Amino acid sequence: MAKTTQFASKLGLIAATVGSAVGLGNVWRFPAETQANGGAAFLIIYIACVFLLGVPVMVAEFALGRAGRSDAVGSFKNLGARKPWWAVGALAILASYMILCFYMVVAGWTFEYLAASLSGSLYEGCSTASTGYFTAKMNEMTGEPGGVLVNTYIVIVLNIAVLMLGVQKGIERLSNIMMPLLFIILLILCGVSLTLPGAGEGLEFFLKPDFSKVTSDTVLNALGQAFFSLSLGMGILITYASYFPRSTKLTRTAVTVSMLDLLVAILMGFIIFPAVTSFGLTDESLRGSTLVFVTLPEVFALMPATQVWSVLFFLLLFVAALTSTISIAEVSVAFVSDRFSTSRVTATLIVLLPIFGLASLCAMSQAPDTTLTIGSVTVFEFLDDTATNILLPVVAFFTCIYVGWFAPPKLLYREVSNRGSMAVHTHGLILFILRFIAPLLTAVILISRFI
Ligand code: PHE
Numbered sequence: 001m002a003k004t005t006q007f008a009s010k011l012g013l014i015a016a017t018v019g020s021a022v023g024l025g026n027v028w029r030f031p032a033e034t035q036a037n038g039g040a041a042f043l044i045i046y047i048a049c050v051f052l053l054g055v056p057v058m059v060a061e062f063a064l065g066r067a068g069r070s071d072a073v074g075s076f077k078n079l080g081a082r083k084p085w086w087a088v089g090a091l092a093i094l095a096s097y098m099i100l101c102f103y104m105v106v107a108g109w110t111f112e113y114l115a116a117s118l119s120g121s122l123y124e125g126c127s128t129a130s131t132g133y134f135t136a137k138m139n140e141m142t143g144e145p146g147g148v149l150v151n152t153y154i155v156i157v158l159n160i161a162v163l164m165l166g167v168q169k170g171i172e173r174l175s176n177i178m179m180p181l182l183f184i185i186l187l188i189l190c191g192v193s194l195t196l197p198g199a200g201e202g203l204e205f206f207l208k209p210d211f212s213k214v215t216s217d218t219v220l221n222a223l224g225q226a227f228f229s230l231s232l233g234m235g236i237l238i239t240y241a242s243y244f245p246r247s248t249k250l251t252r253t254a255v256t257v258s259m260l261d262l263l264v265a266i267l268m269g270f271i272i273f274p275a276v277t278s279f280g281l282t283d284e285s286l287r288g289s290t291l292v293f294v295t296l297p298e299v300f301a302l303m304p305a306t307q308v309w310s311v312l313f314f315l316l317l318f319v320a321a322l323t324s325t326i327s328i329a330e331v332s333v334a335f336v337s338d339r340f341s342t343s344r345v346t347a348t349l350i351v352l353l354p355i356f357g358l359a360s361l362c363a364m365s366q367a368p369d370t371t372l373t374i375g376s377v378t379v380f381e382f383l384d385d386t387a388t389n390i391l392l393p394v395v396a397f398f399t400c401i402y403v404g405w406f407a408p409p410k411l412l413y414r415e416v417s418n419r420g421s422m423a424v425h426t427h428g429l430i431l432f433i434l435r436f437i438a439p440l441l442t443a444v445i446l447i448s449r450f451i
Contacts, residue, residue: 019323038213065241092235108152199274
């Protein structure tokens with residue numbers, strides 16, 4: 001059934017979509033990837049991936065959702081897609097649900113860190129920076145999931161509350177408050193970090209490309225990062241676009257969302273790299289995924305007004321994570337309510353109640369002596385790996401093939417030109433990328449995972 005729900009305003013629509021895109025991918029994964037892959041060299045390749053691949057695939061998902069006016073499966077069906085095609089939408093929903101299970105756990109960590117920053121317990125007994133302290137904290141959080149579980153449940157309850165309120169009153173209203181807040185915090189922290197003594201060295205690392213570190217892996221990582229960060233292949237953009245009014249300019253919206261997402265990643269670089277070099281916390285053990293949860297608290301511990309910076313930073317992280325969990329849960333909520341004609345409240349409960357159990361399994365599978373494994377990896381890693389490395393590229397590949405080759409003729413043109421009511425200049429280029437370049441690149445990502 002085609003639906004009538006729409007975002008109420010242009011700004012709200014952008015805020016919600018940016019809210020989905022800006023997440024742990026920007027604040028957690030991007031700095032770690034940049035650090036490991038030659039600083040600005042990675043940044044340059046990443047920017048190319050965002051515009052060459054990210055924007056066209058985003059436009060394709062928008063076109064599908066707005067023309068199909070339904071959830072990820074229903075949109076394919078409403079376009080008259082033959083049998084196998086709607087399975088692409090079903091795969092997207094499966095991927096999004098798998099991601100939801102473990103992303104809730106990480107969102108729970110961000111809440112735990114926020115609460116511990118507010119109460120000051122994160123810094124108790126930590127008069128000097130000792131990496132040991134935070135590493136122990138981290139082990140405690142991953143090893144004894146009791147505390148994390150409570151926090152994860154709090155995030156799930158918040159999701160239920162927002163999603164039950166619906167698209168305009170829940171998702172859009174929350175995004176309208178959270179996104180400006182996120183940008184204000186980002187700018188404050190940027191200002192602080194860039195004026196630290198010795199900030200220049202970190203800035204140089206971030207902005208001076210070291211191409212000697214670039215390998216084929218760098219390019220693959222940048223492509224994967226662009227996919228994850230822009231929320232592609234998860235059914236999110238199809239679902240959100242089904243709430244776009246007819247007048248929304250799809251290409252412009254895709255460019256705006258991608259640029260804002262990129263801007264957040266770059267601002268994170270401006271915050272993190274000057275801060276870690278300024279305090280000399282560049283040790284090998286402080287890199288990678290520990291950068292945000294371990295290294296930055298170390299930095300805050302050394303700064304005057306420790307708690308202020310810590311609260312601001314983890315609030316930023318929490319806001320970024322929360323708006324992303326909501327967007328990914330909405331994929332399944334829309335699916336259940338559209339396909340089975342249930343009310344939003346029922347659909348929200350059907351989707352999110354099982355997540356209490358599934359997210360608990362993910363969290364508990366991180367304990368050091370866990371038996372919650374699938375093959376040789378933990379449940380958490382299995383879901384992350386299968387969804388992000390396999391399902392997302394598969395969905396994106398078939399989405400491009402469908403929109404590029406098999407969709408009703410002129411679907412893309414009709415959607416990007418708002419039914420011919422405005423002149424479009426980039427439509428040919430986007431179609432070319434969707435037909436040839438994007439399928440090729442997504443296939444390469446996929447194949448490389450198996451080699
Ligand atoms: N774009 C999100 C991010 O950067 C990806 C994502 C969205 C993941 C929604 C999960 C849920 O974190």
